[in-house]
Amino acid sequence: MNRKELAKAKDPEALKKELIADFTEKFENPYVAASHGSVDAVIDPAETRPMLIKALEMLANKRDKQQPRKHGNINL
Secondary structure: HHHHHHHHOOOOOHHHHHHHHHHHHHHHHHHHHHHOOOOOOOOOOOHHHHHHHHHHHHOOOOOOOOOOOOOOOOOO
């Protein structure tokens, strides 16, 4: 991604580490995704199982309601 910048740098290894740290801070952070609305919530890994159980319990009795047809079968 930054090949030209790395080639021009006096210390490419230091620049590479800096670019990696910057990328990690910007994109590998779950709070960034939450701020953009990509995820609903950021939960602690210890809370994953209880959250899944709660979500599945809410859906246990859900029935998919089929919409009534607007038109019946046509006569052929």
